[in-house]
Amino acid sequence: MVLSYYTGMKKLSHLLVSLLVMQFLTAQHTGIFLKGRTAGPLPFLEYGLGEDRLGGAKMTFLDTNIFVKVNDSINNKYKIELSKNHFAFLPKENFRADSSLQLYPYYLTSNWKIYGDEKYDYVTIALTEKLPYRSIQEINPSRIVVDIFGATSNSNWIIQLSTAKEVKNTWYEQIEDDVFRVFIELNHPQHWGYSIYYENNKLVIRVKQQPEDLSLSKLKIAVDAGHGGDNTGESGHNSGIEEKNYTLKIAKELQQALIAERANVFMTREKDTTLSMVERITMLREEAPDFLVSIHLNSSDIEADKGASTYYRYIGFRPLSQFILKRLEELKLEEYGNVGGFNFGLSGPTDYPNCLVEVAFLSNKSDERKILDPGFRKVVAVKIVAGIKDWLQSLK
């Protein structure tokens, strides 16, 4: 069929328009103006630029030296292109530019190996570059799901050794052309945590096995007294007491109560020490506790807000916080609630189960009176230990 001049021109202009659109889309897509790697202590990605007191919701902590492509710059954050359809924000201080880095159209995954030692199982995946990732915890069945951005599968076998004790099954799915999803099914309903890092270009997901002996005397428990030093926290609305001093008093009661159970206790601070969130997390990573309990005191602009609350970030860590809250309610403390998805620094690490306890409100008269009572603080510690024991019992 011969096209008329008009139809021909129309086709041509359509073609031009679509070429322009394509060019625009490509320009947008390859709008990378900086290439580099993650740097500094504890780099992390955020979903967005949230501005409440807890900041943007955290997507993940990242290892250092991970290849990132910067797509935009907004205040103190870089917008990172994770894949064609996924973006995140990285603090500028966690970025080191490297213009010599080559951009490739795709990066391949290679072979996997799964094995275990005394304490951990390892899922290792060879890659052609240190690519960014994120992870989520799932329950019923308990699984760890890891997305590797920019990766395309060339994984043609997965070696699984019987030394792995916690990892039941592993598989993958190429969920988008440049997003490679790793599934790790666990043997126990309880998540005991995992760390993700690189060894050269091999991604390692180190999964903590459920301890064989769940007696308190066989476990290492980290206790964190919130705030400290320059960071005073909230203050008692009537008494003017500082949160940092009372979190420490309660943390020390908890330390004593745990030692009485012959547990191995690690305290992030035992004095009025100033500790940044990065220092606390780094310290805790080195200590590798079986789980963490962090002590805080709540405060609100609403005088009527009162009672106990416990917090977690990841669903797999929730049960510990539920058992502790249930026991605290025996102290005639109102239930302020069990709070999930909590975007707080110490709730962010995936390495070990953790629970933040906001014992009661400094801004409520009757709660404040309780906090001032040494007998109350002692019994709070006893109830937290009872909650921990209930939780451990439920896992046997």
Ligand SMILES: [Zn+2]
């Ligand atoms: Zn606090």
